Amino acid sequence: MREASPRVPRPRASPDRSSIPVRIREHLVVGVDGSPASVGALAWALRHAADHDCTLEVITAWPLGSAVFVHEVPGHFSEARWKAVQAQAQAMAYVKSLVEVAPPYTSRIENAPALDALVDAATRGHLLVLGSDRDPTGAGADEFTVPHLPLTTRVQRLATCPVVLIPHELDLDVDEQPHADQASVTEPPATVG
Numbered sequence: 001m002r003e004a005s006p007r008v009p010r011p012r013a014s015p016d017r018s019s020i021p022v023r024i025r026e027h028l029v030v031g032v033d034g035s036p037a038s039v040g041a042l043a044w045a046l047r048h049a050a051d052h053d054c055t056l057e058v059i060t061a062w063p064l065g066s067a068v069f070v071h072e073v074p075g076h077f078s079e080a081r082w083k084a085v086q087a088q089a090q091a092m093a094y095v096k097s098l099v100e101v102a103p104p105y106t107s108r109i110e111n112a113p114a115l116d117a118l119v120d121a122a123t124r125g126h127l128l129v130l131g132s133d134r135d136p137t138g139a140g141a142d143e144f145t146v147p148h149l150p151l152t153t154r155v156q157r158l159a160t161c162p163v164v165l166i167p168h169e170l171d172l173d174v175d176e177q178p179h180a181d182q183a184s185v186t187e188p189p190a191t192v193g
Helices: 036-052 081-095 114-122 143-148 153-158
Strands: 027-031 057-060 105-111 127-130 165-168 184-187
Touching: 027 036, 027 114, 036 057, 036 081, 036 127, 036 165, 057 081, 057 114, 057 143, 105 114, 114 127, 114 153, 127 153, 153 165
Parallel strands: 027 057, 027 127, 057 105, 127 165
Antiparallel strands: 165 184
């Protein structure tokens, strides 16, 4: 008499999931340097992420402002990095006090020029949000003086995702999104290929 072999269950065929729609959460990136304009952008991005179930990445490049660019030396205190960390933390604490529910977010402190950090972050996002203290139409921008253009204009020209500019005049205590005439959205340039 033959000994019965143990029964091994047959693997079931997995159901065809190709017809099941997958919801991909949009990823917002917001640049924060501690300025009133960037705090307004952070408030807008936080509320937008909460209202639309988006992920949020808060990015601060250092050194801030017009300070001389230096690379971080591991194991040594960097005052420039410390200032960037403090600027981001203070902005986030203030903005979180204005919203009922803050969505989950990640924060990044990048040792890079702001232009490079923001353009790189735009490759990871569906939407890049920046504060602006200039005319959102870009009026008066001279094509031949690109290095002298505002950072927001240079980012808009190089970003691979739409860029939303939030004016610094936005009332942060009002829990509403800016109206169409308050925010400026720039689509990325079309690629030829």
